[in-house]
Amino acid sequence: MTTLRLGTRRSALATTQSRWVADRLTDLGHEVELVEITTEGDRSGALLTTIGGTGVFVSAIREALHDGRIDVAVHSLKDLPTAPDPELVLAAVPLREDSRDVLVARDGLTLGELPVGSVVGTGSPRRASQLAALGLGLDIRPIRGNVDTRIRFVTSGELDAVVLAQAGLARLGRLAEATEVIDPIQVLPAPGQGALAVECRADRADVVAAVSALDDADTRTCVIAERSLLSTLEAGCTAPVGALAEVVEGDDGLELSLRAFAGSEDGSLELRRSLVGSYTEPESLGARLAQILLEDGAADLTTTTAIGAVAPTPDRAPHRSEHVS
Numbered sequence: 001m002t003t004l005r006l007g008t009r010r011s012a013l014a015t016t017q018s019r020w021v022a023d024r025l026t027d028l029g030h031e032v033e034l035v036e037i038t039t040e041g042d043r044s045g046a047l048l049t050t051i052g053g054t055g056v057f058v059s060a061i062r063e064a065l066h067d068g069r070i071d072v073a074v075h076s077l078k079d080l081p082t083a084p085d086p087e088l089v090l091a092a093v094p095l096r097e098d099s100r101d102v103l104v105a106r107d108g109l110t111l112g113e114l115p116v117g118s119v120v121g122t123g124s125p126r127r128a129s130q131l132a133a134l135g136l137g138l139d140i141r142p143i144r145g146n147v148d149t150r151i152r153f154v155t156s157g158e159l160d161a162v163v164l165a166q167a168g169l170a171r172l173g174r175l176a177e178a179t180e181v182i183d184p185i186q187v188l189p190a191p192g193q194g195a196l197a198v199e200c201r202a203d204r205a206d207v208v209a210a211v212s213a214l215d216d217a218d219t220r221t222c223v224i225a226e227r228s229l230l231s232t233l234e235a236g237c238t239a240p241v242g243a244l245a246e247v248v249e250g251d252d253g254l255e256l257s258l259r260a261f262a263g264s265e266d267g268s269l270e271l272r273r274s275l276v277g278s279y280t281e282p283e284s285l286g287a288r289l290a291q292i293l294l295e296d297g298a299a300d301l302t303t304t305t306a307i308g309a310v311a312p313t314p315d316r317a318p319h320r321s322e323h324v325s
């Protein structure tokens, strides 16, 4: 095979992730060349929720795959839309980094130590919703920017804290700046957080074969469950969603445990449910847990949380006895 052209965005995080994949492919004996691609998300300073979500980072790179300018694309898996692209394959989901969110706060503070009224920045409705639902009296403000920009809001004193993905900080070698690793019991990560997606064209069997050597079976299984939950929920509601699947030891071998969150953006309504299922059927596990969330009230949640909007009545159904806890 000729040199593999691997597309990357210019941000520090994207290039670090792409270099990591390039190095693994080089270890396997392939020749790799990095090709830089600019996306709308990089050019625009607008809030992600205004310019069409994180899909903007992905589409320009996918475009380059379609055009044949590159052979391999590396994305943060959580930025990948759930709708599959029929001409592309997710050839590898490499071993996941830590999936949790972290707090970067002034003076080394943790969430519990932030005084009432502390200003916390996040551009993620999922983080905003779960932070607000903690009931700590935090003043949550929308921000965006790359990891460096977001941390600078805190060091400059403009904000008391920001919430970021631990994986992003780890990849940039800046984990020491985190003041707390947030337990998923408080804030569930985005589906796919901490994992990479390595895509290539379905009609390039040689590239698919080369890249698939980087796949990690457990990570892929977890991510399938999380994304199945997300796509099923997306069909039924527009609420912020968090999800985390983990491989656990069951009585008859490996099982998959899935936890999920859906809530209103202002934190006034929140639903948390979990389910354990077969390791071999991650898609069904995700879809079933999403169905439970929808039945228990997620279908009534919307992102329309404008001041004065009437909030739907939450379904106060008690926890289900069997699988759901």
Ligand SMILES: NCc1[nH]cc(CCC(=O)O)c1CC(=O)O
Residues within 6 Å of the ligand: 054, 076, 077, 078, 079, 163, 164, 165, 167, 168, 192, 193, 194, 195, 196
């Ligand atoms: N939203 C952008 C984005 N996409 C992936 C990561 C971090 C790395 C990952 O989750 O894999 C980040 C930054 C963040 O959320 O702090």
